[in-house]
Amino acid sequence: MNKNAKKISAVIITKNSERLIADVLKSIQWCDEIVIVDSGSSDNTLEICKKYNCKIFYKEFNGFGEQKNFAVNKASNDWILSIDADEIITNELREEIKFRLANDAEKYAGYYIPRNLFFFGKLLNFGGSKIKRKLRLFNKKYGNFNLNKVHESVELSSDKIGQLTNKILHYSYASTSDYFVKFNSYTDIAAEELLKKNKFKNFCGIVIRFPLEFLRRYILQLGILDGRAGLVWCLFCAFYPVVKYLKLYELKIIKK
Numbered sequence: 001m002n003k004n005a006k007k008i009s010a011v012i013i014t015k016n017s018e019r020l021i022a023d024v025l026k027s028i029q030w031c032d033e034i035v036i037v038d039s040g041s042s043d044n045t046l047e048i049c050k051k052y053n054c055k056i057f058y059k060e061f062n063g064f065g066e067q068k069n070f071a072v073n074k075a076s077n078d079w080i081l082s083i084d085a086d087e088i089i090t091n092e093l094r095e096e097i098k099f100r101l102a103n104d105a106e107k108y109a110g111y112y113i114p115r116n117l118f119f120f121g122k123l124l125n126f127g128g129s130k131i132k133r134k135l136r137l138f139n140k141k142y143g144n145f146n147l148n149k150v151h152e153s154v155e156l157s158s159d160k161i162g163q164l165t166n167k168i169l170h171y172s173y174a175s176t177s178d179y180f181v182k183f184n185s186y187t188d189i190a191a192e193e194l195l196k197k198n199k200f201k202n203f204c205g206i207v208i209r210f211p212l213e214f215l216r217r218y219i220l221q222l223g224i225l226d227g228r229a230g231l232v233w234c235l236f237c238a239f240y241p242v243v244k245y246l247k248l249y250e251l252k253i254i255k256k
Contacts, residue, residue: 006101009033009075010083013067017085018043019174025052027089030098031081037071045085063149063189072144079105082136082145082154086171087115093166097137100162109158110138115168120229127223127234128216135161136168149189179236187240191247200252206245214238 010031014021015038025048028034034054038046039061049056059070072080079101083089089097093113100111112133117124135154143156173179194200201209217223217234224230 005098006079006105007032007077008079008081008097008101009035009077010081011035011037011068011071011075012083012085013037013039013064013071014041014045014049014085015039015061016041016043017045018048020086020088020171021045022048022052023088024083024085025049025054027094028081028083030094033076035071035074037067037074039067063147063152065145065148065152068145068152069147072140075140078139078141080138080140082138083168084170084172088169088171090166090169093164093168096164096166100164104162105139108139108160108162109142109156110135110154111162111164113137113164113166113168115170117170117172119173119233122226122229124226124229124233126221126225127218127230128221128237129223129226129230129233133163134168137164149193150186151190183236183240183243187244187247190244191251194244194248195251200248201245203249206242206249209245210238210242213241 008031010028010033012024012034014036018041025034029052034049034052036046036049036054036056037059038049038056039059046056055074057071057074059067061067068082072082081089081097097111113136114133117129119129135156138154138156142158143154145152146155173182214234217237218231223234226233
């Protein structure tokens with residue numbers, strides 16, 4: 001055992017995550033601790049987590065940032081690996097994390113990790129599907145997740161952040177129905193946040209957003225090269241800001 005190795009806590013927020021949670025937990029069994037923060041699962045999520053000796057906490061959901069911030073605070077170790085309940089850590093990424101934490105963790109407050117998206121059974125490479133890097137491995141002495149309800153991120157007091165090369169595998173959507181369940185939840189929260197910030201767009205601007213966003217992703221960002229899955233991905237993504245702002249428009253009318 002490397003005497004310089006740092007203990008690491010993996011943290012995951014869950015709700016009705018039984019589809020992939022067993023595979024996710026298998027991929028992080030090497031971590032020293034696994035913290036689960038659940039917001040009221042009614043499926044077998046928690047029974048599966050108990051089989052993997054996870055530390056399980058309940059917290060009512062009030063946004064992704066607050067939920068993940070809470071999970072980090074429940075972790076016993078300083079080094080945090082934050083993943084979602086539909087993300088897999090590959091063997092290559094596991095070994096890279098262990099090597100980096102044993103050899104240069106003192107130099108950095110955290111590490112960016114690239115992530116690949118699987119959609120319609122295909123690994124996407126274009127159309128804005130690639131998230132180049134996410135700050136998912138970090139020392140909580142330097143910070144935590146912000147409290148954004150959506151599009152949450154880790155904010156650290158140090159800018160000394162390293163870069164890992166191996167990727168997280170993201171299996172976000174089981175089906176079109178599953179996509180739109182998440183889509184509906186995210187657009188609801190996003191619209192409420194926009195309302196609080198008083199960020200509005202005129203109705204014509206909302207409608208014209210769809211073809212512009214689709215062309216940007218499908219043509220300029222080469223989504224066409226991902227085939228049928230790329231076409232569907234670009235269509236769905238172009239629809240997102242339209243629905244978000246239509247819901248905001250609806251909330252504005254209700255508030256009057």
